[in-house]
Amino acid sequence: MIFAESSTIIHLQGVTKEYPPDNIVFSNIDLEIEKGEFIFLTGPSGIGKTTLLRLLFCAEQPTSGEIWVDGVALSSLSNSQIPYLRRKIGVIFQDFKLLSDHTVFDNVALSLEVIGLNRRQSRKRVMQVLEGVGLAGKWSNYPLQLSGGEQQRVAIARAVVNRPAIVLADEPTGNLDQERTNEVMMLMEELNARGATVVFATHDDRLYENTHRRVVKLPEGKFEIS
Amino acid sequence: MSLASLCHRVLSDLRQHLYTQIITTVVVSLSIVIFAFFTLIYFNLHQFVERFGTELGLVVFLTNDIPQGKIPGLYQKLTELPGVEKVTYISSKKAFKRLENYLKGEKGVLEGIDPKFLPPSFEVRVNRAVFHLKRIRQLAEEIGNWPEVSKVQFGQEWIDRLESFLRLFRILVAVSGLLLLFTAGFVVANTIKLTVYARQEELKIMRLVGATNTFIQGPFLAEAFMQGLLGSSLAIGAIFVCYRFLQGLAASSELLRGVNIYFLPWPYTLAIITSSILFCVLGTAIAMWRFLRL
Incomplete structure (x- = not known):
């Protein structure tokens, strides 16, 4: 099923995820996310926020139900098609997932390398993005030479350098202090303002308590949309 | 990429x-x-x-009663075989002499024995580049079937x-x-x-x-x-x-x-x-x- 000309970019229909024998993470979830929307996916730790995000970038498959991303039913994708879907999605993790033996530049350029850009072609864009996250001066540093906040900004730069339509952020501020958290939030807002759809998973209610953004709460077993 | x-x-x-x-x-x-x-x-x-195996070459023993006139024909036949480098005829007399030389001090053992008791033979040296062990064996079998030949030796036991x-x-x-x-x-x-x-x-x-x-x-x-x-x-x-x-x-x-x-x-x-x-x-x-x- 393809949503032609639809404004929905992510659509979940009756999605259930179970880990046998008896761990039901969530069941029968329906959710629609519009293009350009910024939503908070919330709920206590261990409720399934990460699992839901992993379903969206095909790191896992739902036990039942269907997920459409940018009009494509994920169940219809073969293994060889999954990388092409992932190029439309930028993923940010709480633990950054940076290559410690690669420089900041190389970590960010990796997203462009996989789509076939060579170093010369990607240099300008990588430097622009690093400029955007305030790390242009640290392009030759290694991740372990950076602070936690800086590492997270590198991860954000890597996620957005190939201008994905969707950004999935999995507790990106979980390891950061308030000041770094605010910086990350500002970057996410900026990305959204440029047109990216942002799904921001967090258990920290301070991040969304005064927001006009849609908040999707994941209580045990069923969805609650505010 | x-x-x-x-x-x-x-x-x-x-x-x-x-x-x-x-x-x-x-x-x-x-x-x-x-x-x-x-x-x-x-x-x-x-x-x-x-x-x-190939260095040993072949020794073709002829029957004792072979007419002398047939020797050149056989010699010719052997030299014409492909891969054969050199053929040497060893008459019964020559073979006996070799035996005497080999025995040296024990020559007495041969006293009274007819010098013609050893069969005449041909020593055949083959081209190593052409002959492999298997081919030598085939050649020995082929020559062994000739009526004038009593036995062909090529260090079979050693090989x-x-x-x-x-x-x-x-x-x-x-x-x-x-x-x-x-x-x-x-x-x-x-x-x-x-x-x-x-x-x-x-x-x-x-x-x-x-x-x-x-x-x-x-x-x-x-x-x-x-x-x-x-x-x-x-x-x-x-x-x-x-x-x-x-x-x-x-x-x-x-x-x-x-x-x-x-x-x-x-x-x-x-x-x-x-x-x-x-x-x-x-x-x-x-x-x-x-x-x-x-």
Whole structure:
């Protein structure tokens, strides 16, 4: 099923995820996310926020139900098609997932390398993005030479350098202090303002308590949309 | 992925994982040295038996009652056989004289014996380049069927002994070769697997940003190709040094003087290098496939 000309970019229909024998993470979830929307996916730790995000970038498959991303039913994708879907999605993790033996530049350029850009072609864009996250001066540093906040900004730069339509952020501020958290939030807002759809998973209610953004709460077993 | 991008990634990987790359190459190299050394020994023994058999030549014994007039015809027939280099006629008298010379001080044993009791014969020397042991045997059988010929000898007993030794050695080489190959394969495959596992975080991140399996595998397979090529070339180089050393040893030794030692022929060398490359590339592909299908 393809949503032609639809404004929905992510659509979940009756999605259930179970880990046998008896761990039901969530069941029968329906959710629609519009293009350009910024939503908070919330709920206590261990409720399934990460699992839901992993379903969206095909790191896992739902036990039942269907997920459409940018009009494509994920169940219809073969293994060889999954990388092409992932190029439309930028993923940010709480633990950054940076290559410690690669420089900041190389970590960010990796997203462009996989789509076939060579170093010369990607240099300008990588430097622009690093400029955007305030790390242009640290392009030759290694991740372990950076602070936690800086590492997270590198991860954000890597996620957005190939201008994905969707950004999935999995507790990106979980390891950061308030000041770094605010910086990350500002970057996410900026990305959204440029047109990216942002799904921001967090258990920290301070991040969304005064927001006009849609908040999707994941209580045990069923969805609650505010 | 362009060639330039592949080269850049391979070089960058080599820089970052130099130690692991060296260890894998050394493991490949050592495994091949052991295997190639066995092959070298086997090959030289095989060559020795071949050469020894042909150097013996053939002795064609004629019937005692053969008319003298038939000898030139037979001589002609033998010289016309393809691959025959030289034919020498040994009359009964000449054979008797040789026996006398051989017995020297024991000449008395031959007193009263008719000098014609030994049959006349032809000594046939064959061209080594044309004749292999199998062909000599065929030739002996062919000549043996001529009515004027009573027996053909070509050191059959010696050759049979050597051949049965060689058969045993061949089994020994095959079994040890297989065991070595299995051990080497196991060590190399596990070294490769460990290399891939050590970098699985990197592979996960690449998959996360949308890298295809081909993109991820490319540099790993290129590195495996280089490990196979370099490892086997180093091994062949080491075997060559060893061969030169043995050659020097043979030249300076009284016992081994005249024994030719041969290096592995190029098809063997090529086969070893190709198999080594294939093994490394396939080992890496399998180790990665296990990871990439997850």
